[in-house]
Amino acid sequence: MTSLATVVARWRWLVLAVVLLVVATVLLLAGNQLLALKARLADEPLAVRAVVIAVGLAVLAAAGWGVWRTLRMPARPARDEVVPDEAGLRARAATWAEAGADVAAVRTELDELDRRREAGSVHVAVFGTVSSGKSALIRALAPGAAADSDVLGGTTRDVVHYEWQDVRGDRLVLTDMPGLSDPAAGLDRTATDEAGRADVVVFVAEGDLTREEWRALDAVRALDKPLVVALNKADRYEPSDREAIRARLGERFGASTEIVPVIAGGTETVIIRDSDGHEREEERERLPDVRRLRRVLQRVVDRDGLSAGRDRAVLLLAARKLEGAVQAHRRDAAEALVSRYARRAVVGAMAAVAPGSDLVIQ
Incomplete structure (x- = not known):
């Protein structure tokens, strides 16, 4: 609530x-x-x-x-939801399934939680707005990953996972997600849910945050799990401007949120001056620099209790989906009841104008 x-x-x-x-x-x-x-x-x-x-x-x-x-009044993430007991949540889902409610989405969340526990891998959700550089950042972190990115925005349409093994042998799964504010319906919800299932969230931004990005970050912080803000295209800013952005983010989120300048790669436009003095534009590949982000992720992965935050977030997500399924079931039952009695009322009204209608109504 x-x-x-x-x-x-x-x-x-x-x-x-x-x-x-x-x-x-x-x-x-x-x-x-x-x-x-x-x-x-x-x-x-x-x-x-x-x-x-x-x-x-x-x-x-x-x-x-x-x-x-x-x-x-500052926008504060809601933290007043009570994490449900896992056994009780599973029992309640089974009870409502027997009553006819559609709890498939709830079971999917719980099954995925079991699968990730058994695999023992650390899931890192790469989160952010359209064209912020999520896919390019994944390619820089895990060379060889074939995540598509497009300067027109919105290339990533599905949740895609890429495996990456760090220098200590930890198995990480990088999740490329649909961008926030994408015109396609439902993508924001998909990205937010996947962020809830992750162990760590990396939020990619291109500089000072927009209102939509602030709102999205507040929603991610409400999940109460490690958050890293990756300031992409950091080389486009003067050091003073870069530090000013980091200071504003730090004031908003405190020391618990890591803020890391990165260069995800991609292309850049440069001006070339010919020997005769003419200038022309040329597209060049930008060399990625994610070394600092790698070190930060390694430090976050080494923390104790990392999976506990993931479990809490997934149980809350499953509980919300169960509540939605229960409400939908009750609504459908109420509509069916109203429809049944409405039909009876129509039959009674039609019978009332015919001879012997009193017997029919009785």
């Missing part, structure tokens, strides 16, 4: 618009009353007028403070 503070923070501009609309409406409706009050106060002692003015200023100050708080 999302807290009130999180809802207000996420929709604070809409809340502000509603508040301003309500205030404007109240002011318009109270206009005549204010004029009448002014006329009455003209004959009152100075002390009475001072008290009324003070109360009015206090109300205005309180309203202004409320608007300021709405604008300044």
